[in-house]
Amino acid sequence: MSVPDGRARRPLRLAVVGLGFGQCHAREIARMDGAVLVAVADLAPESQGLDLDGFAAELGATAYRDGRRMISEEDLDAVVLAVPPGGREKLIRQAGAAGLALFLEKPFATDDAYADALARVCAEYPNSPVMLDFCLRHLPAVARLRQLLDGPLGRPLLANADLVLPRDDSPAWVWAPANGNGIVNENTCHTFDTLGFLLGDPVSVHAEGGAYRSGSLEDGIAVTIRYEGGATAVLTGGNLGVQALRTPVHLSVCTERGQALLTGRDHMANDLTWATEDQDEPAHERWELPSRARISAAALRHFVDSVQAGIRPTPGVPEGTDAVRLAMAVRRSLASGRPVQLFRPGRRAGITT
Missing domain, CATH: 3.40.50.720 (NAD(P)-binding Rossmann-like Domain)
Structure with a gap:
């Protein structure tokens, strides 16, 4: 450019x-x-x-x-x-x-x-x-965790992530197949991208869940994703939460030399606790939580x-395409009850079941 x-x-x-x-x-x-x-x-x-x-x-x-x-x-x-x-x-x-x-x-x-x-x-x-x-990968807490994975914590092995919106929180276009194509494609994509930023390229997906309240497209999912470097993540997504909890955020990672935990609310992680296996006490880092309207500031x-x-x-564009492929792979896995493999020659993934 x-x-x-x-x-x-x-x-x-x-x-x-x-x-x-x-x-x-x-x-x-x-x-x-x-x-x-x-x-x-x-x-x-x-x-x-x-x-x-x-x-x-x-x-x-x-x-x-x-x-x-x-x-x-x-x-x-x-x-x-x-x-x-x-x-x-x-x-x-x-x-x-x-x-x-x-x-x-x-x-x-x-x-x-x-x-x-x-x-x-x-x-x-x-x-x-x-x-x-x-925008979540640009939050200071997430960027700091990426630094730690490249440094003292080492290679990520196992992750657990949760980002569930409140029910009835999304505009109608989110559910239109020609626009949002469901809450997983429109919002859980944040978690897909954040995990890809931290763990690498996804290679397989296995999903459970369904259309619990929507009656059409999936609105609650539990997903296992395997990554190219060998890491595995388990995530929950959808919109079965409640407004009073303000979309709590939870993401933990076990690594080859330690462990880290990100927490926050309103989609945004702002609290990071981490330690290597040779530390007696964990380190705790915290950033000011911006208003929800400023989530994209960074x-x-x-x-x-x-x-x-x-x-x-x-x-x-490659990361945008990846997130869509993951959402559609989740849908296919829900329909088939089987894992879905993602093949990525030159970052142009095809999908097979």
Whole structure:
């Protein structure tokens, strides 16, 4: 990736398309050093209960109802696409043709075929780097655990992860097959990505669970995932929790030389306890827990800094595709009652049962 002359020497000029959770992205960019929020766009702001012109004016941005028109008319360096997957392809093409960097909300796609199709579209624009908002890997506590695995704790062997949303907490589009394609694809993908960041490439999946309350797509799962380096993870996901517990977070890892535990709430780990086998007492590290609206702050910071430096931000399209493949492998395993193998020649995984 190269950065045009002068682009790295001025604040990065960004716009946001989609003002559901994209409102949070817009507010974060507006307060961020080294970034300027130029414009925001939403096709139907009334459905969000949003006064589009007032919101844009509050943040010093220009308001649009047409994201493609916004991209063509504004002087931008990057665009945040916080729209459901079903409405992305034309926007990706518009941004790619303009040479803009892309920050995409998860999930990357709805299923394997669409993930492959979107990956091919992104590959048509090599000068437009793409980052997925798998924001949990950028939280300080998770990044610190990654450092420890590369250092005193050593190679991960066994992990246990839990991230279960409150029931009835998600908008209707999450359950539409052409958009979110279920809570596992739309939200448990956070755990898939975090575990991949810590443990490596997944090679097999075995799932139990089902559609306990939804009546259609799976809403509660218990999954075993095997990774290329030999590590195994067990995770629970879905949306069978309750609001009062505020989406508690739990992730533990046993390693070749020790053990670590991450905990937190509102999706976000902020408390890390760890020890090597030769320590008498564990180390305890804690970070301030941001508001839920600022969950993507560290990820957006990484995106802005990377684009300005001419470095490709991570995670990108391969990780986005991986998460979709895992969600679809979970569904296939639930249907068959058997493990699903993921083969990954050149990071283009096929799936067999």
